[in-house]
Amino acid sequence: MFGSLPVRERHGSPSKSSIAEARTSEANLLSVLRQDFQIIFKRDPAAHHWLEVVCCYPGLHALAIHRLSHYLWQRHLPFFPRLLSHIARFLTGIEIHPGATIGKGVFIDHGMGVVIGETAIIGDDCLIYQNVTLGGTGKESGKRHPTLGHSVIVGAGSKVLGNICIGSQVRIGAGSVVLDDVPHDCTVVGVPGRIISRSGPFCPLEHGKLPDVEGQVIRTLLDRIEKLEQKIQKLS
Template sequence: MGIAVGSLTNWFSNVKADFEIIFERDPAAKHWLEIVFCYPGFHALVLYRLAHWLYSCGIAFIPRLLSHIGRFLTGIEIHPGATIGRGIFIDHGMGVVIGETAIIGDYCLIYQNATLGGTGKESGKRHPTLGANVVVGAGAKVLGNITIGDRVRVGAGSIVLQDVPEDCTVVGIPGRIVSSRTGRGCPLEHAKLPDAEGRAIRSLVERLEQLEQQIQKLQNNKR
């Protein structure tokens, strides 16, 4: 009885943290009724936390059924076996997939169409582990049994296949570390990411212009 009461208290505590973080991170949230009725990410997390509790009790079918219902209602698929911390915000949410052995730290921010998935049919731990305050941009894929450190930002559309140390920004396909920083920063500034490809292209263009100028000088000297 004591274990059940403790689990129920923990469930309410986590749901409360998920609810409160929305006001902190979404300027569009004006009223608590909006969150209760109009935020699919919050709905998916509420159902997940109930399903995860049942899953932890060794119940097989009902947790998966709740997960399926949550997917049908919200477009967000969270396996009941995943381990998710408190204060999680799934923004917009449509298309988000979180695998069975994924671990998500506290106060992470996940945007629509992001995937925390596996890379094959291996058993055991096969999904990523995210630290605290990680931001996963829209359409990003974090795949395999890898570790993403605290306060990492994964750029929109990136595919991350290797471990990333804390306080880094990762962009591209495959994901590459393009900057590291200290301090927490603002998790909502996920769009303000370095343009590694753009810098490389500009560097090549500048080098090409320099070579063209040198060739032109050599041709003029021959005349």
């Protein structure tokens, strides 16, 4: 039912190739929805039963509606894709523009306050926490939202802004503001986002173990001030 509308041949019957394309499109959509559902049990230890996942996970609801609205958006259907997006925002607190491209196996955890812009691209198996913005930096046209690689983790409250590329297996700490490209296999924290580790083995983002970049800078400055004060006292 979600497949491409078959193109009619001269005599009014759909071509075999168009029917095959329609069935393939429908099968792909169902496969992606199945992976969106299954990934929740791998990502969330609080998921115990399939019924509670189907009924009580707003991230899954928002993604399911987005899959349909994006399908309609790709076929240049006016009004309805944006209407579906608006309904999803009302029901889930998650705003995903129908033009955004989202890979399979993506999990939006909790989800409230998540905003994903029109030209954003999200790779497979990404994890996005609540209050995350994948947005633009102004009124520029064209590609103006970020591109996320595969298996990216975006911590709660993070903002990834502009037409930038975030490499695969990147971890973005909670509350970070990322404005520049990030290579693969890095951990980014802070405002603005700073890379604190590179090319390490991929592991889940443990916010309690992330360094406090601003705190480290302040402590360094205080140590420097203390040493200068000691030198001044010796000279006086």
